[in-house]
Amino acid sequence: MNKTSKIYVAGHRGMVGSAIVRSLETKGFTNILTRTSSELDLRDQGAVQAFFEEEKPEYVYLAAAKVGGIVANNTYRADFLYDNLMIEANLIHSAYKTGVKKLLFLGFTPSLRLSR
Numbered sequence: 061m062n063k064t065s066k067i068y069v070a071g072h073r074g075m076v077g078s079a080i081v082r083s084l085e086t087k088g089f090t091n092i093l094t095r096t097s098s099e100l101d102l103r104d105q106g107a108v109q110a111f112f113e114e115e116k117p118e119y120v121y122l123a124a125a126k127v128g129g130i131v132a133n134n135t136y137r138a139d140f141l142y143d144n145l146m147i148e149a150n151l152i153h154s155a156y157k158t159g160v161k162k163l164l165f166l167g168f169t170p171s172l173r174l175s176r
Contacts, residue, residue, distance in 0.1 A: 061089070061119055063087075063088045063089055063090055063116070064089075064090055064091050064140065065091060065116045065119055066091045066093060066115065066116065066117045066119070067084060067089060067091060067092050067093065067117060067118065067120075067121070067158075068092075068093040068094075068117035068119070068120045068121070069081050069084070069092060069093070069094055069120075069121045070102060070114065070121065070122050070123060070124035070147075070151055071121075071122070071123035071124030072094040073096065074123060074124070074125070076166055077121070077123035077124065077132075080121050080123060081094065082164045086164065090126040093115055093117055100153060102124055102137055102140070102146075102147040102150060103146040103147055103150065104150070105146075105149075105150045106153075108151060108154045109150075109153075109154045109157070110155070111154075112154040112155065112160075113158060113160040116158060117155075117158075117160060118160065118161050119135075119160065119161055119162050119163075119164075120151065120155050120160050120162070120163040121163075121164050121165070121166070122147075122148065122152070122163060122164065122165045122166060123152050123166045123171070124127065124147050124151070124155065125146055125147065126139075126140050126143040126146050126147070127140075130139065138168045140172045148165065148167075152165065153164075
């Protein structure tokens, strides 16, 4: 990556995403794209595709996810799994369709036991 490469960090407000942004800034990267969840709903395929087409990021760090505490994760398992799969699918597909050079996906481990 060049210091002026357009880099999108999805999940820049989270623990991992914010560390990625700080690291990139420390290393001198100057063209870092970020969007809050109120600015861009990553579960919305059309919105994600429009963002990628407009901004044309060259590199993507996918650190975005719906997260919660132990109780929330246990209570709303299917909701968390669905939202995170939508986020991942939309970002990966839009990156592919718009010719992103590289995408780094920092996966999550869902609880697959969906019964209550």
